[in-house]
Amino acid sequence: MSKSKNNLTTCYTSLECNSCKTLKKRKFTDGDFVFSSSETCSDCNGKMLIIKIFGVTMD
Ligand SMILES: [Zn+2]
Numbered sequence: 168m169s170k171s172k173n174n175l176t177t178c179y180t181s182l183e184c185n186s187c188k189t190l191k192k193r194k195f196t197d198g199d200f201v202f203s204s205s206e207t208c209s210d211c212n213g214k215m216l217i218i219k220i221f222g223v224t225m226d
Pocket residue numbers: 184185186187188189208209210211212213
């Protein structure tokens with residue numbers, strides 16, 4: 168019996184809006200790092216701050 172260990176880890180980035188505290192989750196992209204702000208909130212045009220980067224393993 169052999170089980171494949173071909174698990175795939177996908178990284179996600181969690182962002183929070185500085186102004187309205189909206190939370191957003193999207194796929195990690197190159198250059199993301201915690202406490203950087205790279206995008207604008209779609210609700211209030213405030214700054215979105217990256218609060219967490221995490222990986223999800225699927226099998
Ligand atoms: Zn906002």
